[in-house]
Amino acid sequence: MERTSLHNDSLLYASLIAILLLISYWFTTRCFKIISGIEDSVEDEFELSTVCHRPEGLEQLQEQTKFTRKELQVLYRGFKNECPSGIVNEENFKQIYSQFFPQGDSSTYATFLFNAFDTDHDGSVSFEDFVSGLSTILRGTIDDRLNWAFNLYDLNKDGCITKEEMLDIMKSIYDMMGKYTYPAMREEAPREHVENFFQKMDRNKDGVVTIEEFLESCQKDENIMRSMQLFDSVI
Amino acid sequence: MAAGVAAWLPFARAAAIGWMPVANCPMPLAPTEKNKRQDELIILNVSGRRFQTWRTTLERYPDTLLGSTEKEFFFNEDTKEYFFDRDPEVFKCILNFYRTGKLHYPRYECISAYDEELAFYGILPEIIGDCCYEEYKDRKRENAERLMDDNDSENNQEGSMPSLSFRQTMWRAFENPHTSTLALVFYYVTGFFIAVSVITNVVETVPCGTVPGSKELPCGERYAVAFFCLDTACVMIFTVEYLLRLFAAPSRYRFIRSVMSIIDVVAIMPYYIGLVMTNNEDVSGAFVTLRVFRVFRIFKFSRHSQGLRILGYTLKSCASELGFLLFSLTMAIIIFATVMFYAEKGSSASKFTSIPASFWYTIVTMTTLGYGDMVPKTIAGKIFGSICSLSGVLVIALPVPVIVSNFSRIYHQNQRADKRRAQKKARLARIRVAKTGSSNAYLHSKRNGLLNEALELPGSTEEEQHMTKGTSLIESQHHHLLHCLEKTTNHEFIDEQLFEQNCLEGSMQNYPSSRSPSLASARGLGTSCCSRRHKKSTHLPNSSVPATRLRSMQELSTIHIQCSEQPSLSASRSSLNMKADDGLRPNCKGAQITTAIISIPTPPALTPEAESRPGPGSPATNAPGAAASVVKVSAL
Numbered sequence: 001m002e003r004t005s006l007h008n009d010s011l012l013y014a015s016l017i018a019i020l021l022l023i024s025y026w027f028t029t030r031c032f033k034i035i036s037g038i039e040d041s042v043e044d045e046f047e048l049s050t051v052c053h054r055p056e057g058l059e060q061l062q063e064q065t066k067f068t069r070k071e072l073q074v075l076y077r078g079f080k081n082e083c084p085s086g087i088v089n090e091e092n093f094k095q096i097y098s099q100f101f102p103q104g105d106s107s108t109y110a111t112f113l114f115n116a117f118d119t120d121h122d123g124s125v126s127f128e129d130f131v132s133g134l135s136t137i138l139r140g141t142i143d144d145r146l147n148w149a150f151n152l153y154d155l156n157k158d159g160c161i162t163k164e165e166m167l168d169i170m171k172s173i174y175d176m177m178g179k180y181t182y183p184a185m186r187e188e189a190p191r192e193h194v195e196n197f198f199q200k201m202d203r204n205k206d207g208v209v210t211i212e213e214f215l216e217s218c219q220k221d222e223n224i225m226r227s228m229q230l231f232d233s234v235i
Numbered sequence: 236m237a238a239g240v241a242a243w244l245p246f247a248r249a250a251a252i253g254w255m256p257v258a259n260c261p262m263p264l265a266p267t268e269k270n271k272r273q274d275e276l277i278i279l280n281v282s283g284r285r286f287q288t289w290r291t292t293l294e295r296y297p298d299t300l301l302g303s304t305e306k307e308f309f310f311n312e313d314t315k316e317y318f319f320d321r322d323p324e325v326f327k328c329i330l331n332f333y334r335t336g337k338l339h340y341p342r343y344e345c346i347s348a349y350d351e352e353l354a355f356y357g358i359l360p361e362i363i364g365d366c367c368y369e370e371y372k373d374r375k376r377e378n379a380e381r382l383m384d385d386n387d388s389e390n391n392q393e394g395s396m397p398s399l400s401f402r403q404t405m406w407r408a409f410e411n412p413h414t415s416t417l418a419l420v421f422y423y424v425t426g427f428f429i430a431v432s433v434i435t436n437v438v439e440t441v442p443c444g445t446v447p448g449s450k451e452l453p454c455g456e457r458y459a460v461a462f463f464c465l466d467t468a469c470v471m472i473f474t475v476e477y478l479l480r481l482f483a484a485p486s487r488y489r490f491i492r493s494v495m496s497i498i499d500v501v502a503i504m505p506y507y508i509g510l511v512m513t514n515n516e517d518v519s520g521a522f523v524t525l526r527v528f529r530v531f532r533i534f535k536f537s538r539h540s541q542g543l544r545i546l547g548y549t550l551k552s553c554a555s556e557l558g559f560l561l562f563s564l565t566m567a568i569i570i571f572a573t574v575m576f577y578a579e580k581g582s583s584a585s586k587f588t589s590i591p592a593s594f595w596y597t598i599v600t601m602t603t604l605g606y607g608d609m610v611p612k613t614i615a616g617k618i619f620g621s622i623c624s625l626s627g628v629l630v631i632a633l634p635v636p637v638i639v640s641n642f643s644r645i646y647h648q649n650q651r652a653d654k655r656r657a658q659k660k661a662r663l664a665r666i667r668v669a670k671t672g673s674s675n676a677y678l679h680s681k682r683n684g685l686l687n688e689a690l691e692l693p694g695s696t697e698e699e700q701h702m703t704k705g706t707s708l709i710e711s712q713h714h715h716l717l718h719c720l721e722k723t724t725n726h727e728f729i730d731e732q733l734f735e736q737n738c739l740e741g742s743m744q745n746y747p748s749s750r751s752p753s754l755a756s757a758r759g760l761g762t763s764c765c766s767r768r769h770k771k772s773t774h775l776p777n778s779s780v781p782a783t784r785l786r787s788m789q790e791l792s793t794i795h796i797q798c799s800e801q802p803s804l805s806a807s808r809s810s811l812n813m814k815a816d817d818g819l820r821p822n823c824k825g826a827q828i829t830t831a832i833i834s835i836p837t838p839p840a841l842t843p844e845a846e847s848r849p850g851p852g853s854p855a856t857n858a859p860g861a862a863a864s865v866v867k868v869s870a871l
Contacts, residue, residue: 016574074274078242081334100247100713101720102670103728113250130246137249145252152253166257173254174724180734181726184741189724197257218256227255227262227719234248234265 053086055127064128065135071235072131079127087124090114104178112172116152138235142228143215150214160208166194241295241709248716254723263718266711278316279330284323285316292333297707299357301333325352332358340367346374361665369658405483422539425476429535432469435462436529470506473499473532495538502532549642564601567630571623572597578616585612596620601627671730677714678730 055061061072080086082096090111097110117125117133136148151157155165170190177185201209201217218224255262277293279286279301296302311318319326325344329352332338340349340363353360363371399407408418439455439462455462477499484490505525537543550557572593579587586609587593596609600623611620721727729737 012577016577020570074242075245078245081242096243097247097250100244100716103674109253113253134246134249137252138245146256149252149256153256169253170257173257173720174726176720177724177726177728180729180731182729182733182737183726184734184737185726189726193257193259193724196259214256223258223261224256227258228252230255230262230265230719231249231252233267235245 053124053126055086061128061131065131066139067131067135067235075131075134075235076127079130087126088114088130089124093125101176101178103180104176106172106176108168108172108175112152112155112169115155116148134235138231142219142225145228145231146215146218147211150211160210161214162208163194163198166197166209167191170194170197244709244712244716248712251716251719254719258719258723260722260725262722263715266708266715279326280311280314280316280318281321281323281326282319284326286326286330288330288333294707295333295336295709296358301329301356303357305357321355322348322352325349329353329356329358332362337364337366338362339364340371342370346371346378350375365662368662369654372654372658402483403485405479406485409480409483421476425472426536426539428469428472429532429539431465432473432529432532435465435469436532466506469532470503473503473535477503495535498531498534498537501528502535505529553642564630567601567626568594568597571601571619571626574619575611575616575623578619579611579613582612582616587611587616597623600624602631603627673713674728675730676710677717678728680710680714681718 055076058069058072061067062069065072067075083092088096093114094107094110097113098106100106114125115121117129119129119132133148136144140148150161153161153165153169155168167190170193174185174190174193179185198207198209200221201213203213203216274289274291276287277290279288293301293306300306306317309317309319324341325348328339328341338358350360360371360375407414408421412418412422440453442451443454443457444451477496480496480499481487481490490496505528508525534543537547569590572590575596576587576590576593579585579593587596593609596611599606599609600620603624605624611617717728
């Protein structure tokens, strides 16, 4: 009887030993994974992005844009101060822009701006992009400026502004105001504003605003014309 | 707005081109740059070392010495440079602050020297960057402690205390026995009695020689009366002490909940319970158990010993580590006990009668005690027994040094974590303050600008300059940018408090208006222009006090301007704007507006206005505060 019970029990012992061994094995491999995992993540952190970009020479930029030499110098110094690596990526751009609007959320509008400045669509704004955009806005003719604004609104760059695109833009502008406004921000405010806009701009009522309609309507509107002249004195 | 991105302000203003075509209202005029100078290099000579930078770099922070006209005092005409007779090493950090917007604290620098330099240059230490802030705060705290120690020792020598109430002196005496001789005496007396009490507890149980004719008795029963007297004396002292502490405690509720008072209560309770209980056989057993609690009197020593308190605290902070150790030990014990039980099940006359019975064997073996009262007899049992003792060495011996080092590590870490948490709160608060600061700056300047327009002081360029002396060109450009955004969306920035007020007011709408409105037309303040044009009702309810202001030109003699904090000022200012277009707030609570409108014989050219305090949601809370801070300013 003892033998049979021993025999039965030995199965139990064997299974117990097997379980213990499995557990210890699992623990050791877990530990190794944890340790190596830590090392991996530590290594990842040390990957630095050392992309650096240098702009073209001053003379070339002077030819391409309408800024004077001194203005370019001032602009570049400010640019390089905030982005020592010479290019701005979207995150950086959003962060810089958000510092001007402490109360609201300017990230969406900053994204649209970034896409408008990034003319070659390579995901980063270099000094040339930056300065050529500024040159159009600050030193261009009113038509140039209106064209640039149209380019900004036209999110998919297909030549016409749909109501959805305009709504996105409008919402992003209203987001910049933040929560604490008077009168309190209502949900329909951007939509109403878009309706207003389309009523004014869309001549043939086809639901989209083309560049010609845009230019025509803007040129007829005195307020817009006057506000475009504000940019003459920015730099 | 961080001045570091001041250089990007032209970009931000250019980016406003996206708002222009969609705006319905005309944009405000841009601020003109009065004296547009070419950017020039200026030379700063600090104790012989020359630093050079652009003038605009320094002007980023106009409220510091270098950014304002204060530096003109240091201008040296002969050498055409600014000379400062200060430390050039620290000046490096300060100049870097202007360049990068971040102020760093160099570790090799003495904290008080650094503070002095910052104070000289008009820079607040709170703007030290996050990278160096912790170090700075640590050093500052050490320095403060050092100063405090010095002060304390001075004070103690002087011996002059501010007069405290009797209760406060008592509490101080209890907490810090060195303050007076009486406290010291009390301290030693209680310590003595604690020791006496503990020793009697111990000696009570010692067998004390035999009384002839009976078996050996413990001393407690032989000299029962003596021990009882001692016990009574100790408990009386402890009770008196507890009651005195209770009386003197500044917050009785908190005192009752504190650990030390619980220990006190537990220490004296058994005695009283014993008094109350008679020699009832049933409960005497329980009474005997209660006497065990008398041993807790030993914890009363922790008031007398700093080390005990620290130990208690570190145990408390190490509780999670200890708990984990206990848990893993329990797991190991259960595993091995189970294994041993089944291994020894077969053998005859085995002491391993059940798994719980095996616990004892496992614990004794794992802690390498090895009493030998239970030993395995089967081969399998011996194998597992040896595995158990080997793993016991590992399981017990390894964590102990780890726990010990954990003590010190966790102790310091807790300190640092608390510090970081406190600093994080402060850091977030600073960020919030900076944000609200910039938005408040905008609201402030808006108010000033509107005040200017409202007062219609045309030729008062001095006034203008006085109003805007705090705002540099960059700030005015930034404010212009925000103003354009307001115009684009037909909404205005207001601060949080006012917003909440509006929400409250929006929900309380039914108040009859008694005064006649008129404002709308008279207001050329250019607020929400477009909505004004869409206004359905030009009749403003009475409580739109600003409405009444301009109307009642003949009726105003004094301006009640609130001198309270900015928010309420800007609140009332924005209320001025608010009331003008009233789409959302048809009626206001007239009775809660307290405006002083008194007749004034002024010509219409001067249009003073009475600031009103907009009706708050809870008038009770606002009114006393507001009333307390009203200042009368003569409009003349």
